[in-house]
Amino acid sequence: MxxxxxxxxxxxDIGRRDxxxxxxxxxxxxxxxxxxxxxxxxxxxxxxxASAGAFSFVQISDTHIGFNKPAxxxxxxxxxxxxxxxxxxxxxxxxxxxxxxxxxxxxxxxFDTADxxxxxxxxxxxxxxxxxxxxxxxxxxxxxxxxxxGTKGTGWYSFDKGGVHFIAxxxxxxxxxxxxxxxxxxQIAWLADDVAHLSSSTPxxxxxxxxxxxxxxxxxxxxxxxxxxxxxxxRFGSVTVxxxxxxxxxxxxxxxxxxxxARSTAYPQPAxxxxxxxxxxxVPADQLRGVLGVRDVRLVEKNTPLAIVDQSLAASA
Amino acid sequence: MFxxxxxxxxxxxAGLMLMAAAVAQTPHVARAAEAAIPAKIANFAFAPxxxxxxxxxxxxxxxxxxxxxxxxxxxGAFKSRALDTGDxxxxxFAKPGVYAYHSSLHPYMVGKIVVQR
Numbered sequence: 001m002x003x004x005x006x007x008x009x010x011x012x013d014i015g016r017r018d019x020x021x022x023x024x025x026x027x028x029x030x031x032x033x034x035x036x037x038x039x040x041x042x043x044x045x046x047x048x049x050a051s052a053g054a055f056s057f058v059q060i061s062d063t064h065i066g067f068n069k070p071a072x073x074x075x076x077x078x079x080x081x082x083x084x085x086x087x088x089x090x091x092x093x094x095x096x097x098x099x100x101x102x103x104x105x106x107x108x109x110x111f112d113t114a115d116x117x118x119x120x121x122x123x124x125x126x127x128x129x130x131x132x133x134x135x136x137x138x139x140x141x142x143x144x145x146x147x148x149x150g151t152k153g154t155g156w157y158s159f160d161k162g163g164v165h166f167i168a169x170x171x172x173x174x175x176x177x178x179x180x181x182x183x184x185x186x187q188i189a190w191l192a193d194d195v196a197h198l199s200s201s202t203p204x205x206x207x208x209x210x211x212x213x214x215x216x217x218x219x220x221x222x223x224x225x226x227x228x229x230x231x232x233x234x235r236f237g238s239v240t241v242x243x244x245x246x247x248x249x250x251x252x253x254x255x256x257x258x259x260x261x262a263r264s265t266a267y268p269q270p271a272x273x274x275x276x277x278x279x280x281x282x283v284p285a286d287q288l289r290g291v292l293g294v295r296d297v298r299l300v301e302k303n304t305p306l307a308i309v310d311q312s313l314a315a316s317a
Numbered sequence: 318m319f320x321x322x323x324x325x326x327x328x329x330x331a332g333l334m335l336m337a338a339a340v341a342q343t344p345h346v347a348r349a350a351e352a353a354i355p356a357k358i359a360n361f362a363f364a365p366x367x368x369x370x371x372x373x374x375x376x377x378x379x380x381x382x383x384x385x386x387x388x389x390x391x392x393g394a395f396k397s398r399a400l401d402t403g404d405x406x407x408x409x410f411a412k413p414g415v416y417a418y419h420s421s422l423h424p425y426m427v428g429k430i431v432v433q434r
Contacts, residue, residue, distance in 0.1 A: 069383040069402065105385060105399055131422045135385070135399040177391040177419030177427050219361070220425035277361035278423075280383045 030059040030249075030262050031086075031093060032205075032242075055162035056093045058086050058123075059207070061244030062264030064132065065114040066104035071267035071280035075104075079117045082265040086121055094161060096123050099244035099262060100130030100172065100209030102143075107136075111146055129155055130209040130245065131172040140173055156187050158194050165198055167191065169208035171223045181210030181223035181245075188225065192232045200235045207242040213252060213259045216272035221246050230257065246278070353377045353407060356428075358386050358400070358420075363428030370410055372432055377407040386420040388428075396421070 033056040063079050072078060086093070096118070103110035111133075118125055127147040134140035144155055151157040154173040159166050169191070171181035183191075195204070206212065212230065214222035223229075233239045239257040247264035248271065268281045353375040357364045359382060370376060378388050380400040388397040388406050394416065397406035410416065410432040420426040 071383065105401065132385070135387075135422070175419075175421055175424040177389075177417060177424055179424045218425070220423055277382070279361060282383075 030260075031089065032057050032059060032240075055164075056091065057095050057097060057161075058089075058093045059097045059099060059242055059262050060086075060118070060265060061099040061262040062101040062130065062247055062266055063098070063114055063117075064101055064104045064264065064266035065117075066107065066110040067266050067280070069267075069280055069282075071282040075266035076113060076117060079114070079265045080120070083117060083120050086123075093123065096121060096125045097166075097207050097242065098125055098127045099207050099242060100128050101132040101244060101264075102127065102130070104132055105135055106133055106142055108142060111142065115146075126159070126166070126168060126207075127155075128168045128170055128207060128209055129172055131175070134173055152190055153184075153186055156190065164203045164205055165195070167194065167204065167206045169206060169212075169229070171208045171210045171212070171226075176224075179224050180214075180217065180220040181208075181212075181226075183208075183223060183225050183229050188229045188232070191229055195232055195236075198236075201237055203238040203240075204233055204236050205240045205242065206233070209243065210245045211243045211250075211259070211261055212241050213254070215246060215250055215261065218273065219278045221272065221278070233257070246272075247281075355379065357381055358388075358426075361386075361420075361423055361426055363388075363418075363420075363426060366427070367429045367431060369431040369433060372413050372434055373409070373411055374432070375407050375409045376430060377405055379403070379405045384422075386422055386426065388418055389421040391417040391419060 060082060064075050065079065067075050086096070098118070102114045127143075129140055129143045129147075133143045136142040140154055144151070148155050151168075154170045155168070156170050157168050169183060169187065171183050173182075174184065175182055198204075208223070210223055211221055212223050212226040216222070230239075230241075234255075237256055241257060241259045243259070243261045244264070246261050247267065247269035248261065249263055250261045250272075252259045269278050270281050354368060354370055354377070356368055356376050356378045358378055358380040361382065361384070363378070368376060378397070378400070380386055380402060383402055385399040385401045385404075387399055388395070388408070390396065395408050395418075397408075399422070400406055408430075410430060413432045413434045416430040416432065418428050418430065
């Protein structure tokens with residue numbers, strides 16, 4: 001908080017513009033506002049003053065601290081740019097959801113660096129692991145030591161905030177050859193029990209690293225046992241599912257369930273099935289800014305209404 | 318005076334034994350090194366997807382992607398650490414059989430090692 005008062009308004013504006021240019025290709029956080037039980041998202045840089053008292057939170061994903069390849073040699077800088085954007089929001093969100101791949105290779109140093117950068121927000125942060133966070137000898141032991149207090153199994157948990165029931169799921173541990181993400185029977189049984197006492201009018205937000213719907217099976221962009229898990233949420237009037245992993249914004253609505261994937265703060269990945277593999281996408285920064293982000297930045301500078309997820313998709317197509 | 322020749326003899330015997338041990342070891346090590354068949358990880362795929370090696374032979378995977386991968390046996394028999402760009406992993410296959418493996422990071426990536434007698 002003290003940090004925010006240090007910047008002059010002009011300085012903050014310049015920083016924000018630069019950050020947005022950067023974010024145009026590196027991705028950013030997603031601001032979620034819950035109104036009338038329906039979660040709506042905007043890219044953080046697009047947020048206008050939220051109505052007083054509105055409940056909002058930010059989703060940050062795939063920070064990949066430790067990545068150093070041409071697609072983004074400095075993911076720490078782009079994470080700082082993302083956190084600066086969050087701090088510049090007219091109304092601070094209640095907390096941050098990090099949908100995994102905090103680090104690139106699960107080293108203690110990478111976790112430390114990410115924690116330091118995220119601590120700058122001064123907000124509570126709720127984590128789920130990505131597959132890049134469970135590469136230590138203990139298959140996720142380091143992650144659980146840091147973020148696993150009060151969680152079950154490989155790190156799943158739930159909590160209530162702002163009248164919404166939040167459910168953190170882990171679908172990156174013990175994956176089977178030839179498959180995609182996996183929750184496992186224990187976690188699904190826990191989920192059934194976790195929501196059993198809730199009224200069907202309770203808004204639900206589920207967050208996990210890998211998509212809980214089949215975005216693109218040939219690249220494993222899905223979760224093999226998502227259907228039996230989501231069946232336990234079928235009776236609820238508003239279910240929002242937030243994922244990372246694929247480093248791009250893709251959404252889908254199925255009945256009362258809205259699925260969204262988020263951008264990475266580190267590097268983009270190709271659209272489903274475009275190119276031979278889902279590796280880090282290296283694009284000349286100039287070209288990428290023009291193709292992916294300039295329109296968003298202009299919208300922000302004119303202070304026009306928020307870009308919703310669908311608009312972002314169109315802009316990055 | 319008697320001690321000298323006998324200790325010489327002992328040294329000689331010890332030396333011969335060491336040489337014998339070295340001779341016994343060398344072919345084994347050399348064979349494993351010679352037999353180490355290269356495999357590549359590129360574009361999120363193991364290449365070749367199926368590799369046949371003699372019993373006692375070895376396979377060395379090299380990751381050419383900008384993304385880490387692992388070489389993880391489906392049955393848990395072996396597992397590499399996360400292989401970043403340029404990292405290698407060598408596994409010796411002593412027993413004949415078929416070994417299915419995948420990347421624990423991207424499990425849709427699968428491969429097979431066929432170990433022949």
